[in-house]
Amino acid sequence: MKVVVASGKGGVGKSMVASCLATFFHEAGKKVVACDCDVDAPNMHVWLGVKRFRVAKILKCSKKAFVKDEAKLLRCKLDPKVCKFGALKRKGASFEIDELLCEGCGACYMMCSDGIGMRTVENAEIRLAKTRFGFPLAFAQLYPGEKSSGRVVDEIVSFAEGIEHETMVMDAAAGIGCPLISSLKFADHVLLVVEPTVSGLSDLHRVLRVVKHFQREYSILLNKVGLNACIERKLRKKFSRKLVGEIPYAREVFACLNRGTLPLESAKLRKCFHGAFERLVDFLR
Ligand code: SF4
Secondary structure (H helix, E strand, O other): OEEEEEOOOOOOOHHHHHHHHHHHHHHOOOOEEEEEOOOOOOOHHHHOOOOOEEEEEEEOOEEEEEEOOHHHHHHHOOOHHHOOOOOEEEEOOEEEEOOOOOOOOOHHHHHOOOOEEEEEEOOEEEEEEEOOOOOEEEEEEEOOOOOOHHHHHHHHHHHHHOOOOOEEEEEOOOOOOHHHHHHHOOOOEEEEEEOOOHHHHHHHHHHHHHHHHOOOOEEEEEEEEOOOHHHHHHHHHHOOOOEEEEEEOOHHHHHHHHHOOOHHHOHHHHHHHHHHHHHHHHHHO
């Protein structure tokens, strides 16, 4: 069973919820593996108190162009404007490619394969750690300026699948781009974390289009309740059958953040997290 925790917007508490959910399943006696698929900005390891990790695999799923032969580039009369990303530059008779700007589209290579080469580069690493609760966490970190985050998500999920488990809790990247889509294709269920704000509502509709496109079962957890009573009423009315629970916008959440503990461990918050996750389990049956 794979549960993907997602949101159309960053900063709504998705990683916190994913970390609490993995811990909830672990406490309930399930064999859990947590998988952080937010490869641009992973932080489940922070919530789950990871002190040490080992690099399990270096990924090479990105390509970059390089200057192979300047003389041949001159003969090709390669115009740097062929690169729409501004990575290809010419200074007199010399060419250079800015690696951070190169998107690996291959346009320059198609125009002059004698002078330009394409090479595969290391773009991310997969890390494996034991959380302070005792269950494993697999997470990937994209290297600075690197791309192919969707493919990195494929790799991290395949890696996590190799770890013995009954339930995988995946923390997807915020938004509706490639990393989310790569996470969704593995999902048995999607838990959408929503905050009751104007942008939160708009982003929920956007992410729902993607979730529905892939015909995934979903439920909704309303976080930061107390921010906007009007939007909260709207969400309760519209998604009454999908809503698993509500987490208050409370000082205690920030106190947990400062202490480096999970809200699930707080006596004040435990009940609402447990209530929500128990309803989620009903959805999963
Ligand atoms: S591969 Fe594409 S992005 Fe990279 S330098 Fe060539 S044209 Fe520019």
